[in-house]
Amino acid sequence: MAQDRPESAGPETADQGDLVRLTASGLVLLAQRDAAVLREGASPYPPVLQRVLNRLTLESWNAGRLPPQDMTDLVRWCRKPLKEWPFPLPGGLVAEDEPLVTEAGPTQLCLSLALSAGNPELELVQNRLMGEAVRRCREQSLQAAYEALRRLCVREPILDARRWAKVQRTAVLEPVMDLVAQFYLPVPSALQVHGVFAACKSCCGLMAPRSRGGWICALDQCRLGGTWRRVGTRYAADKPLWMLRTALRLYTHGPGLAETQLEDALRMPGVVDVLMWPGVDLVDLLVVFADGTCWAIDVKDHANPDLLAEGLHRFPRGEPLPPYRRAIVAVPQYRIDRAQGYLERVRSLRPRAEYGFEVLSVEDVVRQAARLASRVSRSSHA
Numbered sequence: 250m251a252q253d254r255p256e257s258a259g260p261e262t263a264d265q266g267d268l269v270r271l272t273a274s275g276l277v278l279l280a281q282r283d284a285a286v287l288r289e290g291a292s293p294y295p296p297v298l299q300r301v302l303n304r305l306t307l308e309s310w311n312a313g314r315l316p317p318q319d320m321t322d323l324v325r326w327c328r329k330p331l332k333e334w335p336f337p338l339p340g341g342l343v344a345e346d347e348p349l350v351t352e353a354g355p356t357q358l359c360l361s362l363a364l365s366a367g368n369p370e371l372e373l374v375q376n377r378l379m380g381e382a383v384r385r386c387r388e389q390s391l392q393a394a395y396e397a398l399r400r401l402c403v404r405e406p407i408l409d410a411r412r413w414a415k416v417q418r419t420a421v422l423e424p425v426m427d428l429v430a431q432f433y434l435p436v437p438s439a440l441q442v443h444g445v446f447a448a449c450k451s452c453c454g455l456m457a458p459r460s461r462g463g464w465i466c467a468l469d470q471c472r473l474g475g476t477w478r479r480v481g482t483r484y485a486a487d488k489p490l491w492m493l494r495t496a497l498r499l500y501t502h503g504p505g506l507a508e509t510q511l512e513d514a515l516r517m518p519g520v521v522d523v524l525m526w527p528g529v530d531l532v533d534l535l536v537v538f539a540d541g542t543c544w545a546i547d548v549k550d551h552a553n554p555d556l557l558a559e560g561l562h563r564f565p566r567g568e569p570l571p572p573y574r575r576a577i578v579a580v581p582q583y584r585i586d587r588a589q590g591y592l593e594r595v596r597s598l599r600p601r602a603e604y605g606f607e608v609l610s611v612e613d614v615v616r617q618a619a620r621l622a623s624r625v626s627r628s629s630h631a
């Protein structure tokens with residue numbers, strides 16, 4: 250419950266919040282370092298992570314605690330739930346049960362924290378790549394190209410040579426093809442096990458090798474849903490293979506899956522259309538019922554309700570969006586199940602009276618849509 254969360258206790262915890270964000274930022278950078286960096290003999294550890302280690306060492310001595318022994322120890326430490334962090338945390342993170350990393354890599358919580366710390370790699374992806382895609386598609390009214398680009402990230406986080414050739418011949422993607430080429434990077438050879446790369450059976454993303462053998466998927470949805478060890482397609486490591494950049498995988502692929510799953514659930518009798526990312530991403534979905542009623546929905550797949558609320562603003566209205574009756578922020582059920590009082594916390598930070606949107610679970614959105622859809626299809630047949 251929101252009221253159970255201890256209040257932030259002043260400048261010390263604000264400073265710790267900064268330290269947690271810096272740690273997250275360093276861990277995301279660490280995950281980006283591939284075999285090529287290591288071959289060139291550079292330190293595998295980003296300087297920001299070294300600064301975090303120095304600060305933690307100092308603060309541990311001051312607090313009379315044992316500091317992390319080295320970088321490996323620090324990374325091991327970050328695999329524990331954040332609530333076990335041995336220093337005061339800012340209010341919104343005190344009860345956080347998620348770790349910053351798992352053996353498969355950074356979690357979406359880590360990514361959200363790194364984004365709010367101004368991580369340069371994430372900003373590159375967000376501003377230069379996704380930002381450019383949005384700008385160009387809005388300026389040139391390329392809704393179909395934008396939708397195709399987003400669906401590509403959701404459906405095909407891995408491309409082999411045959412699929413890549415097919416993507417290059419996809420006419421609708423032509424105006425953004427230069428960006429598509431930058432969305433994907435060659436798969437680092439470090440991710441192979443005995444000459445094989447593996448894709449996750451449930452999300453199709455590339456899996457990371459486990460130290461004990463086999464593979465594991467980094468996506469929260471697969472980890473929390475218990476499907477993160479199920480292997481789908483295997484690819485020979487001696488053939489060319491490309492994968493979505495790590496940041497795009499967490500930022501576009503994971504949330505995109507939740508958005509398209511909701512789209513599928515909403516395509517029901519009584520619903521005449523579900524528009525995806527209308528107005529080039531002004532909202533995630535627009536549902537149009539048979540009587541002309543519209544709902545605007547944003548799907549938000551965040552580990553932490555406070556970090557989710559930080560990024561929520563009033564929904565846009567007016568052209569090119571049609572008038573809509575309800576504005577809804579929809580949260581996947583597996584997020585709500587993990588943290589007690591999740592929806593209540595978001596509602597308290599972003600009250601409907603002030604912000605104009607409702608905060609519901611994805612399941613409730615589908616249930617309420619089914620009720621309205623059945624009512625309007627009954628009355629149209631009466």
Ligand SMILES: [Zn+2]
Nearest residue numbers: 449452466471
């Ligand atoms: Zn997966």
